[in-house]
Amino acid sequence: MLNSTEEQERGTPVPPLPERLRPRTLDEYVGQEHLVGKDSVLRKMIESGNISSFILWGPPGVGKTTLAKIISNQLDRPFYILSAVSSGVKDVREVIEKSRSRSIFSKGRPILFIDEIHRFSKSQQDALLGAVEDGTIVLIGATTENPSFEVITPLLSRCQVYILKSLDIEDLDKLTQRAVKEDSVLSKRDIEISENEALFRFSGGDARKLLNIIELIVSSHLPGEKIVIDNKTVTEKLQENIAIYDKNGEQHYDIISAFIKSIRGSDPNGAVYWLARLIAGGEDPLFIARRMVILASEDIGLANPNALLLANSCFDSVHKIGNPESRIILSQVAVYLATSPKSNASYMAIDDAIAEVEKSGNLPVPLHLRNAPTKLMKSLGYGKEYKYAHSFEGNFTDLEFLPDKLSGTKFYNPGNNAKESEIRRYIAKLWKKYNY
Numbered sequence: 001m002l003n004s005t006e007e008q009e010r011g012t013p014v015p016p017l018p019e020r021l022r023p024r025t026l027d028e029y030v031g032q033e034h035l036v037g038k039d040s041v042l043r044k045m046i047e048s049g050n051i052s053s054f055i056l057w058g059p060p061g062v063g064k065t066t067l068a069k070i071i072s073n074q075l076d077r078p079f080y081i082l083s084a085v086s087s088g089v090k091d092v093r094e095v096i097e098k099s100r101s102r103s104i105f106s107k108g109r110p111i112l113f114i115d116e117i118h119r120f121s122k123s124q125q126d127a128l129l130g131a132v133e134d135g136t137i138v139l140i141g142a143t144t145e146n147p148s149f150e151v152i153t154p155l156l157s158r159c160q161v162y163i164l165k166s167l168d169i170e171d172l173d174k175l176t177q178r179a180v181k182e183d184s185v186l187s188k189r190d191i192e193i194s195e196n197e198a199l200f201r202f203s204g205g206d207a208r209k210l211l212n213i214i215e216l217i218v219s220s221h222l223p224g225e226k227i228v229i230d231n232k233t234v235t236e237k238l239q240e241n242i243a244i245y246d247k248n249g250e251q252h253y254d255i256i257s258a259f260i261k262s263i264r265g266s267d268p269n270g271a272v273y274w275l276a277r278l279i280a281g282g283e284d285p286l287f288i289a290r291r292m293v294i295l296a297s298e299d300i301g302l303a304n305p306n307a308l309l310l311a312n313s314c315f316d317s318v319h320k321i322g323n324p325e326s327r328i329i330l331s332q333v334a335v336y337l338a339t340s341p342k343s344n345a346s347y348m349a350i351d352d353a354i355a356e357v358e359k360s361g362n363l364p365v366p367l368h369l370r371n372a373p374t375k376l377m378k379s380l381g382y383g384k385e386y387k388y389a390h391s392f393e394g395n396f397t398d399l400e401f402l403p404d405k406l407s408g409t410k411f412y413n414p415g416n417n418a419k420e421s422e423i424r425r426y427i428a429k430l431w432k433k434y435n436y
Contacts, residue, residue, distance in 0.1 A: 017179060020183055025074070029066065036067070051138050053138050053158055056140070056164055058166075061205075061207045080137075111138045112140070145284070145287065169200055189221075191229065195229070198231035199213060217229055256274075259277075259334075263334060264299045268335045275327075285326040295311070302343060303342055304341055314329055314333040317329050341417040341418065365403070366400060367380075368384060410435070410436075
């Protein structure tokens with residue numbers, strides 16, 4: 001493989017491996033069988049040419065942009081691409097005007113593909129509404145974030161949402177074999193893949209990551225040298241060349257993981273450092289804020305109930321304020337969460353309860369807890385022995401609230417912190433059967 005110097009000397013720059021292997025047709029496309037496999041809805045739409053507006057939602061490197069480009073190749077109609085990172089309302093309006101002027105002469109409606117549509121502001125999304133609604137353009141959006149949170153309701157109601165999944169091992173293996181056997185550069189090298197566990201693990205279901213790793217390892221060998229890809233080689237090369245590995249922002253999930261774990265570990269300094277890395281890397285502040293809302297319940301919970309209130313307020317404030325001032329709000333809340341007492345008791349309680357539901361199935365609701373809106377239901381005993389808590393001293397009565405088979409089962413176990421110790425003492429007085 002040519003290194004950068006050899007490329008310049010020969011005047012033949014080589015595109016990165018992910019670009020060289022980018023599929024040009026649906027038959028070359030790897031993964032997402034539920035969308036593009038035989039007789040699937042999206043494949044039928046593409047092959048018929050009757051494209052309606054839709055949004056592709058999925059993690060990085062699973063083929064959202066590739067699918068849009070396949071549509072561009074396959075359909076004989078104008079195709080425009082905008083990136084939400086670098087485009088504004090003016091760019092959107094220019095595309096719409098071009099589409100209107102060409103619509104008379106076009107065989108089909110022009111297609112506008114917007115990458116990272118979740119980064120478009122409300123005003124930018126509003127600019128699309130009329131053109132999508134009157135059919136001036138067909139919109140195809142791509143997003144890594146939940147469209148329900150990031151796309152305005154009027155626009156979302158005019159688009160079908162298709163969910164793309166992380167690539168599975170079979171898909172990753174297919175891409176790996178294609179890279180070493182069919183790529184114009186790698187196929188000329190002596191490459192042996194003796195182990196692929198680390199290769200697949202580090203790629204995390206991301207095709208772009210996978211191919212970047214392979215290219216990184218190949219490029220570290222001299223021309224003519226035999227290349228053996230195994231777990232040790234992959235791990236060592238990635239540790240040595242983390243900057244190259246991350247040249248397209250691939251450390252996104254590693255850094256957000258470090259940020260969350262720093263808060264969970266009660267280290268405000270680590271939290272602020274990784275927050276700075278996220279901000280410097282151009283991370284969407286709403287993504288950071290949303291993760292802190294989740295953490296406030298998952299890792300702090302009832303140890304400090306105000307944590308969820310503050311995290312939720314942070315999300316709302318960041319949504320209103322935007323960059324660059326949002327960094328101050330994010331920092332305040334990150335420090336607050338990091339210095340709060342921690343408890344995952346509520347998180348564990350719901351997971352244990354869900355596990356029990358999966359194991360024991362749909363156990364019947366005790367008669368005294370059932371609603372009785374009709375005379376027949378009342379005659380069958382629905383609600384008959386229910387005791388209204390507020391009618392008793394202390395607003396409490398010892399009533400069974402679980403199915404008979406689960407009587408006495410304890411799902412919530414208060415954490416060892418001041419607030420939940422108080423909760424433990426309170427419910428221990430009420431519920432002897434749970435043995436708190």
